[in-house]
Amino acid sequence: MNFDLRIPLGLIFTIYGAILIAAGLTSTPEMIRQTLGQNITLTWGIVQLLFGLTMLLLSRKK
């Protein structure tokens, strides 16, 4: 039987979410200027983290 694809999907986006949140929290003013004054890195990191965790949660429910 193949393993559930939601497990690696969940894991990788949880990791990416965490990396982006860290990058977003340590953004330099120059990076914020590049993203037109918003900290998109942080916002998008949270989105990816939530997506990853949702996938992991779904894979645990049978």
Next chain:
Amino acid sequence: MNPISAIHLGLVDYGILIVYFGFVLGIGFALKRSMKGSGDFFLSGRSIPAWVTGLAFLSANLGAQEVIGMAASGAKYGLMTSHFYWVGAIPAMVFLAIFMMPFYYGSKARSVPEYLKLRFDEKTRGFNAISFAVMTIFSSGISLHALAKLLETLVHWNYWTCITVCALIVLVYIFLGGLTSAIYNEVLQFFMIVMGFAPLVYLALKDAGGWTVLKEKLIPVATSQGYAAGTWSQSWAHLGNPVENPMGVGWFGMVMGLGFVLSFGYWCTDFLVVQRAMAADSMSAARRTPLIAAIPKMLFPALVILPGMIAIALHHQSGGMFLPTAADGTPDYNMVIPTLLAKYLPTGLLGIGFTALMASFMSGMAGNVTAFNTVWTYDIYQSYFAPGKSDSHYLWMGRVATVFGILVSVGAAFLASQFNNIMDMLQLVFGFVNAPLFATFLLGMFWKRTTGHGAFFGLLGGTLGAMLFHGLALAKGCLPGIKGGWLQPMFSFQSEMGQNFWMAIVAWSACFGLTIVISLLTRRTKTDEDLKGLVYSLTPRPKAEAEAWYQRPVLVGVLVMVAVVILNLLFL
């Protein structure tokens, strides 16, 4: 501001890329245990749930050439590019789901060429299998070459290092996990593209001032090239006459050439995509596969075409300083995505976007390799060289074919890097072979009188018809030769694209007519009993199982079509 020439990756970006490679290989290793027989390796043991096959179905076609090419077309032609999705994909995907999947899946054929063998005869299968095997392996090589060339320009990596590393990674994960590995990685790639490109499009659109302002900014792009003001932001309004739009295509060529012949020929008969649906865990899941793919597919223009439209608007506004210039003095449209990546994404997000691009190159290659090793092993090796061997022998052969296929891809990439013309020539020949295909399948599935001779010679005639037409037609501004008109330029077209759409129409019609005539003149070799499950009128309808409304193919298919009509009306 000067146009960018390179992307600067930070430490975080490299980290993101390495994590991705780790997961890709990890998926391959984790699946190794599931590969017990050839059915697991080539067909995923028909055990994959519909949402996975559906996203893989979409993703297998979404190579990076597609992403980069669609953004380039968005800049070059504007919103009309959406016809490649709303006209040139969705109707065919719905048709495949509702009408054709029951035969592909229900006949238990292991590949599209094998369906032709069951329905017609050996020679029709052989023709399709061999031409398909050659085409996929070269497409895989072209994908590899495009990737290495792009990385060489953008991040200054060595061309051959890129080729070796990418080919090795693809080799390992397919060798270990077969089709399942390719499918899982395609789904991962789908999410990478969405996650990587969504912030890019959001930022670029915000910078351009939003959709309404963007439409205004696209007016001078159109008028400066001599077209009506709305040409870049409307999909249908300027199709009345080929001279009215930059594609040089009229509505009939668009609807019949792209929307019918080319689109149905690709989505309904190309084993690369159909293989994903065949891996589904039930008939119902197989039929839902193209429909699940159709939903994100119809929204993808926002992710891949819109960036091109934004880039050309900003390019025009900045007086030609946004995109780099190509050798012939026009903007380098292929640099749309790299330019936007470098401009808007800071380190971190850049890593996700860049990894998404690499992922789509690699899965484009992997898709070709898995289709190749299946057709090679079942349709060529097992039928002509070594029939009647044990299943584990064919599993072994599949792995050998994977290694061989990757080696040939690398060789094809080398050819492409040395001789550009060879690749143009090959793609031209592939076009001749593919154009008539759908006529054969349509008649085969819906007219039981179609015979093996009719199918084979019809197909051959259609291919020759395409070739002959190419020899007689030439687009404006082209010289006779590889572009057409090598016999005698008799028909003139506004553009090469228009010429190509009409070639498809001619090839299809020739194949359709010839197949009917030859079938009527030859005797049927298959009885009604033989054709049960292969032809519409001889197959019992799949019983409506007690499923939820969203699992019923016909209902979902109709809803998808309604949605796509609404999209067309919104952006008329």
